[in-house]
Amino acid sequence: MSPAEWEIMRIIWxxxxxxxxxVISLMQLKRNWSESTIKTLLGRLVEKKMLQTNKEGRRFFYxxxxxxxxxxxxxxxxxxxxxxxxxxxxxxxxxxxxLTFSRxxxxxxxxxLSEKMETAxxxxxxxxxxxMENCSMHEKNC
Amino acid sequence: MSPAEWEIMRIIWxxxxxxxxxVISLMQLKRNWSESTIKTLLGRLVEKKMLQTNKEGRRFFYxxxxxxxxxxxxxxxxxxxxxxxxxxxxxxxxxxxxLTFSRxxxxxxxxxLSEKMETAxxxxxxxxxxxMENCSMHEKNC
DNA sequence: CCCTTTCGTTTACATCTGTAGTCTATATTC
DNA sequence: GAATATAGACTACAGATGTAAACGAAAGGG
Numbered sequence: 001m002s003p004a005e006w007e008i009m010r011i012i013w014x015x016x017x018x019x020x021x022x023v024i025s026l027m028q029l030k031r032n033w034s035e036s037t038i039k040t041l042l043g044r045l046v047e048k049k050m051l052q053t054n055k056e057g058r059r060f061f062y063x064x065x066x067x068x069x070x071x072x073x074x075x076x077x078x079x080x081x082x083x084x085x086x087x088x089x090x091x092x093x094x095x096x097x098x099l100t101f102s103r104x105x106x107x108x109x110x111x112x113l114s115e116k117m118e119t120a121x122x123x124x125x126x127x128x129x130x131x132m133e134n135c136s137m138h139e140k141n142c
Numbered sequence: 143m144s145p146a147e148w149e150i151m152r153i154i155w156x157x158x159x160x161x162x163x164x165v166i167s168l169m170q171l172k173r174n175w176s177e178s179t180i181k182t183l184l185g186r187l188v189e190k191k192m193l194q195t196n197k198e199g200r201r202f203f204y205x206x207x208x209x210x211x212x213x214x215x216x217x218x219x220x221x222x223x224x225x226x227x228x229x230x231x232x233x234x235x236x237x238x239x240x241l242t243f244s245r246x247x248x249x250x251x252x253x254x255l256s257e258k259m260e261t262a263x264x265x266x267x268x269x270x271x272x273x274m275e276n277c278s279m280h281e282k283n284c
Numbered sequence: 285c286c287c288t289t290t291c292g293t294t295t296a297c298a299t300c301t302g303t304a305g306t307c308t309a310t311a312t313t314c
Numbered sequence: 315g316a317a318t319a320t321a322g323a324c325t326a327c328a329g330a331t332g333t334a335a336a337c338g339a340a341a342g343g344g
Contacts, residue, residue: 014270029272036304072225073236083214089247094215103262105231112238120245128156130171178334
């Protein structure tokens, strides 16, 4: 899903399904996109099976085929999969410090962290280079 | 930076600069890319000013113009900027539970969280729809 | 000093993405 | 029923990306 498509999905997720008309008017409050553009994006999302349609007369009612949470977890995990292992901790630190969370979410994070602490290693190794059997380097870079 | 380019950068970051030869051989241990492909990617990274070159004779020694940590923080923050506010907490929960962190990182997260807890709100509102003044909906979806 | 290897540059091309105009068939209105 | 408004489909096109071959100039070998 491309960034523009993601914007469209957010509307449909939040409204739990919508007609193209609705998506168009909501989207146009936010972005200067033409009707056409939004229709194209809706069409592509259907092709990609991110949306399914229910025909009502000649119009479509668009519904997501995946929940917003699942989609968010997916993109975020995929991004993290390609980042240096050793530095993921500090990246999350950075995120934590720049965002605002509800007390409930913080509590959950805290208990998860105490749990993780019990089995946490002293350090994490970098996985940026392909692993080589006869590696002459040590520590971080192998 | 595209995903393929990111792969190249990881190598150069980790080795703190390299010749194209080195990038090519390391990369080929991991991906089935032709020499040409890797050269193209290096060229594009230079165009995009992600890499700078030092000429040594007629070859180049490629060096990053941004640190890996800075780049990671940037992409991750940009991704989060376009995700539903209300659900960022659970996304991070999901990340925390699927990754392994060093005890040191966990400690830092814990102290950051206790600090944040003091001013944390009871709930976070969704920002998926453009904000409308005369909003007839309430709670999560407005 | 020629030959070959090597490295960077140029060119190539399909697919995806952002952006949008046009067309067609169907609804809706008078 | 004819005129008009619509919704979705089709077409378009430039720029980014993945992928790679071909080319040219310089370096190293003999």
